[in-house]
Amino acid sequence: xxxxxxxxxxxxxxxxxxxxxxxxxxxxxxxxxxxxxxxxxxxxxxxxxxxxxxxxxxxxxxxxxxxxxxxxxxxxxxxxxxxxxxxxxxxxxxxxxxxxxxxxxxxxxxxxxxxxxxxxxxxxxxxxxxxxxxxxxxxxxxxxxxxxxxxxxxxxxxxxxxxxxxxxxxxxxxxxxxxxxxxxxxxxxxxxxxxxxxxxxxxxxxxxxxxxxxxxxxxxxxxxxxxxxxxxxxxxxxxxxxxxxxxxxxxxxxxxxxxxxxxxxxxxxxxxxxxxxxxxxxxxxxxxxxxxxxxxxxxxxxxxxxxxxxxxxxxxxxxxxxxxxx
Numbered sequence: 069x070x071x072x073x074x075x076x077x078x079x080x081x082x083x084x085x086x087x088x089x090x091x092x093x094x095x096x097x098x099x100x101x102x103x104x105x106x107x108x109x110x111x112x113x114x115x116x117x118x119x120x121x122x123x124x125x126x127x128x129x130x131x132x133x134x135x136x137x138x139x140x141x142x143x144x145x146x147x148x149x150x151x152x153x154x155x156x157x158x159x160x161x162x163x164x165x166x167x168x169x170x171x172x173x174x175x176x177x178x179x180x181x182x183x184x185x186x187x188x189x190x191x192x193x194x195x196x197x198x199x200x201x202x203x204x205x206x207x208x209x210x211x212x213x214x215x216x217x218x219x220x221x222x223x224x225x226x227x228x229x230x231x232x233x234x235x236x237x238x239x240x241x242x243x244x245x246x247x248x249x250x251x252x253x254x255x256x257x258x259x260x261x262x263x264x265x266x267x268x269x270x271x272x273x274x275x276x277x278x279x280x281x282x283x284x285x286x287x288x289x290x291x292x293x294x295x296x297x298x299x300x301x302x303x304x305x306x307x308x309x310x311x312x313x314x315x316x317x318x319x320x321x322x323x324x325x326x327x328x329x330x331x332x333x334x335x336x337x338x339x340x341x342x343x344x345x346x347x348x349x350x351x352x353x354x355x356x357x358x359x360x361x362x363x364x365x366x367x368x369x370x371x372x373x374x375x376x377x378x379x380x381x382x383x384x385x386x387x388x389x390x391x392x393x394x
Contacts, residue, residue: 069100069153069154070100070101070102070152070153070154071099071100071101071153071154071155071174072099072100072101072102072153072154072155072156072157072170072173072174072237073101073102073103073104073147073148073151073152073153073155073156073157073240074092074101074102074103074104074157074158074159075104075106075143075144075147075148075151075156075157075158075159076088076089076103076104076105076106076147076158076159076160076161077106077108077140077143077144077147077158077160077161078105078106078107078108078110078114078115078118078143078161079107079108079109079110079114079137079140079161080110080111080112080114081110081112081114081161081162082110082112082113082114082117083162084161084162084163085105085114085117085118085121085161085162086117086121087164088159088160088161088162088163088164089103089118089121089130090121090164091164091165091166092159092165092170093125094167095165095167095168095169095170095171096167096168096171097170097171097174098171099170099171099174101129101153101170102129102130102131102151102152102153103129103130103131104131104133104147104150104151105118105130105131105132105133105161106133106134106135106143106144106146106147107132107133107134107135108135108137108138108139108140108142108143109134109135109136109137109138114161115132115134118130118132119132131150133146133147133150138251139251140160141248141249141250141251141253141257142251144158144233144248144249145248145249145251148240148243148244148248149244149248151240153240154239154240155173155174155177155237155238155239155240156237156238156240156243157169157173157234157236157237157238158233158234158236159234159279160233160234160281162282163234163279163280163281163282164280165278165279165280166276166277166278166279166280168276168278169188169278169279172188172215172274172276172278173186173188173237173274173278174237176215176272176274177237177239177272180217180270180272182217182269182270183217183269183270183271183272184238184239184242184265184266184268184269184270184271185236185237185238185239185242185262185265185266185269185271185272186215186236186237186271186272186273186274187230187231187232187235187236187237187271187272187273187274188235188236188273188274188276188277188278188279189235189274189275189276189277189278189279190232190234190235190277190279190280190281191277191279191280191281192281192282193280193281193282213275214275215272215273215274215275216272216273217270217271217272218270218271218272218273220324221263221266221270221271222263222266222322222324222325222327222328223324223327225262225263225266225328226324226327226328226330226331227327229259229331230273231258231262231271232258232279232281233258233261234279234281235278235279236262238265242265242268242269243265245268246261246264246265246268248261249261250312253302253304253309254298254299254302254303255299255300255302255303255304255335255336255339256303256309256332256335256336259331259332259335260309260310260312260313260332263313263328264312264313264316267313267316293391296342296390297343299339300339300340300342300343301343303336303339303340303343304336305336305348305352306329306332306333306336306352306355306356309332309336310329310332313325326359327359329356329359330356330357330358330359330360330361331359331360331361333352333353333355333356333357333359333360334356334360334361334363334365334366334369336352337349337352337353337356337369338365338369338386340352341369341382341383341386341387342383342386342387342390344383344387346376346379346380346383349379349383350373350376350379353369353370353373353379354373357369357370357373358370365386368382369382
């Protein structure tokens with residue numbers, strides 16, 4: 069029986085895919101794993117490099133699946149459907165793992181049957197300047213030093229947003245039962261998935277930096293603005309985003325879920341503002357603004373939401389800011 073399926077969406081990833089695979093195969097672990105590379109319509113030599121890597125290692129555990137370009141969510145769902153393991157995990161084709169990712173993640177889920185998923189810490193490194201950043205949770209003096217089971221996922225996630233798409237391992241039967249990541253969402257689809265998964269059981273957290281993300285800057289300038297415009301244009305109302313999560317609530321909505329609504333709505337409202345959908349975005353801010361995270365943008369939106377004119381002014385400011393980002 070294969071213990072873990074490692075799913076890698078691949079789209080024009082020739083610059084870093086070999087490093088990603090190398091970090092997987094250098095893992096020290098007693099667990100058996102397979103690697104599913106989902107080619108999302110690449111036009112470069114990504115698949116050729118994967119095949120070369122597979123031949124060099126000659127262990128037969130790398131599989132390449134091809135699909136027409138449909139995005140990473142479709143690729144991840146495709147990988148889950150073809151996985152032959154007890155657990156599934158994701159890694160982007162331009163990032164890498166520290167040693168211990170497989171061993172610690174699988175061991176935790178084996179030891180905690182009440183948990184449907186477990187997350188590890190992620191370190192973000194700018195490949196342009198080498199600057200290192202962390203989610204604030206990993207720098208907190210109150211952080212528990214040992215792996216633990218999260219008591220209230222909604223409350224902890226809304227406060228710290230600590231789960232990353234590629235720093236999480238899930239029981240495969242739960243990933244299948246959930247129906248996978250929603251492919252109709254282009255913004256915050258990962259947020260939706262992790263919160264939905266939490267309705268199937270407990271989450272665990274391993275407070276170690278085992279996932280390293282530093283490849284995003286390599287492709288940052290490749291059509292960045294056009295990609296973001298597409299995301300902004302597809303940002304839905306919160307009620308659309310949360311529909312399958314709230315459908316699981318048997319009675320009234322948990323109080324801690326209102327914090328989730330605030331964090332996500334702040335993100336969606338920001339995108340709607342940038343897209344020029346002023347009526348919808350202001351309506352969302354008026355409805356959920358009291359739960360927005362208290363970052364500078366969230367505070368600005370709460371100040372500006374009371375009149376159409378101040379809301380329009382905020383939209384113009386934020387649009388200028390994004391269009392002139394460097």
